[in-house]
Amino acid sequence: NAGVMQNPRHLVRRRGQEARLRCSPMKGHSHVYWYRQLPEEGLKFMVYLQKENIIDESGMPKERFSAEFPKEGPSILRIQQVVRGDSAAYFCASATGSYEQYFGPGTRLTVT
């Protein structure tokens, strides 16, 4: 059973460009979570999605950030018009909805 997959693993964007981060949950998992880890800081919850629904986006910045988890395909975290402060590691986790979350390897976003 493959684990949570994220791609790309590393992404470099210039200021003002768009960043798209993809997350494929573990087989059978219908719950997806996105977290952000800024340099030298802890992990912060961003958004929680189930198939085609955003359940909790209380940790998402109000502007430029969006997330989706379509019926088919991976979950996407989209950052429009990136700024240097968006440089961070973005982790996705999946779960069956009970108990433990399983994390992917992360996407390292660098904004130049």
Place this chain on the structure above:
Amino acid sequence: DAKTTQPTSMDCAEGRAANLPCNHSTISGNEYVYWYRQIHSQGPQYIIHGLKNNETNEMASLIITEDRKSSTLILPHATLRDTAVYYCIVRVAGGSGGGADGLTFGKGTHLIIQP
């Protein structure tokens, strides 16, 4: 979710048991204690969780005090690969009754295994 308090860092000799404490004095009756760890630059890894009984799996043991105000994660034979930041998280269990929300990570304990 209840707040947790952990030491900032700890050292342990390779091959010895590593005992990581966590205080959660405001824990509610329906909240579980979870442990995750993050090895440098990797995604967090689930270790173990429990409600009130002690738990053991292939990675670790979790000892929860009778009043549930504190717990200890035990790595029985620490290796260099166990060097990581360990997070103690208290949250309501998931499932149809709710609680399948995002995790709140604190600063954790940086465990350093010495050769």
